[in-house]
Amino acid sequence: MTLYVNTSFPNGSPMNWEEQPDGCLTFAPLFDHERGTRNRQLTHWHFRLFGQKGIEITLRIPPMRNIYGDQVVNAFADRVASVISGDGVEWSTFFFHLQPDESLEARVTLPADEVTIARVHPYTIRDLDRLLSRHDTDPVFSVEEIGKSVEGRPLHMIRLSAGQAGLRAFFRGRAHPWEAGGNWFLEGLIREACEHPALLENLDIHILPMAAIDGVARGLTRFNVHGYDLNRGFTQPHAFSADTAPENLALIDWLEQRRRDDTLPHFAMDIHNDDHGNLHAGDLDRDPEFCRRITLMESLMRRDTWYTEGMKRGAGVATFGEGLRHLFGIDSVVHELNTNWLAGADRVPTASVWLEFGAQFLRMLPEFMRKAYGT
Ligand SMILES: [Zn+2]
Structure with missing residues (x-):
């Protein structure tokens, strides 16, 4: 029995791998490193495994240590969800379990001779291109290019609008390349708006769906290809330049233009993935009105x-949430989607779950916007 691993495809994760004498596949995705700090993170894996349909094998990731803010921490939770597909269409979920030596192990049965295994149900640039093609068919959906990534990929801003509306919301997805769940959530939101345009009666929505698009192409975990975290640097003044994080500079320039046009969003949300699923609301105690609006949204x-x-x-004040409040006065929050378990749906989330979660959010959004920002 000889296994083979291929990571040479879009969003494939660079890694070392080895088939052990007992048939176990050990694999070690590469760390993604931040420039200017010791920070590093390993969360993303996405690879094709060639074996034999029906065999059961053990997958093992050796102990890995992430670094955040100079703190060295175990890279893995006790139970880490992952997905497997034999055809790229049907995906099933399984868990890696943390071992006493802090490695991760899982047992899987291969559903085909060639399978794809990923940390998160993949959402690639091809999925994004398919989404963007909606402008051909959906009258409420339009797209503009607001800039380019480090490697020259276009940064698309989607607009959902049934006409010029008084209330305005903005969403960003995929600030960190591994966090594909946010793309599925936003696609669910978009599909719902296109199917029920009455929801946009007095609401314009802008969406930057894939901020870290180079990292998505290259199968990275957290940083842009210059090593910058796109959910940091929202200081006053901001820390972005064309040489460091053109992805965020493009967003800032877009917001500056909207400030000049007096059409800044009232509300903004950055969609992420982690192992917890919380809403990060920032400093609610400092501003009772902001606290009232965000507490309303949460309820x-x-x-x-x-x-x-x-x-x-x-x-932290340098993240999207607090940062857009300080720089532009926009009510901004960061929404983490729990990658391992979505308790409200009672399951490990895959694409269909996040699509529905995003649709649920969109159905709720007009009421929130009206109550929080309506006149
Ligand atoms: Zn994130």
Whole structure:
């Protein structure tokens, strides 16, 4: 029996791998490193495994240590969800379990001779291109290019609008390349708006769906290809330049133009993935009106969506959430989607779950916007 691993495809994760004498596949995805700090992160894996349909094998990832803010931490939770597909269409979920030596292990049965295994149900640039083609058929859907990534890939801003509306919301996805769940969530939101344009009666929505598009292409975990974290640097003044993070500079320039046009979003949300699923609301205590609006949104999310995880206060001032509040006065939050378990849906989330979660959010959004920002 000889296994073979291929990672040479879009969003494939660079890694070392070895078939052990007992047939176990050991694989070690590469760390993604931040420039200017010791920070590094390993969360993404996405590879094709060639074996034999029906065989059961053990997958093992050796102990890995991430570094955040100079703190060295275990890269893995006790239980880490992953997905496998024999055809790229049907995906099933399984868990890696943390071992006493801090390695991760899982047992899987291969559903085909060639299978794809990934940390998160993949959402690639091809999926994005398919989404963007909606402008051919959906009258409420339009797209503009607001800039280019480090490697020259276009950064698309989607607009959902049934006409010029008084209330405005903005969403960003995939600030970190491994976090494909946010793309599925936003696609669910977009599909719902296109199918039910009455939801946009007094609401314009802009979406930057894939900020870290180079990292998505290259199968990275967290940083852009210059080593910058696109959810940091939202300081005053901001830390972005064409040489460091053109992805964020393009966003800032777009927001500056909207400030000049007096059409800044009232509300903004950055969609991420992690192992917890919280809403990061920032410094709610500093501003009672901001606190009232975000608390309202959280209660509506609890009522109408699968969100149950809870709100965290006091996110760092340099992140999207606090940053857009300070730079532009926009009510901004970061929403993490739990990658391992979506409690409200009682399952490991895959694409169909996140699509529905995003649709639920969109059905709730007009009520929140009207109550929070309506006149
Ligand atoms: Zn993230």
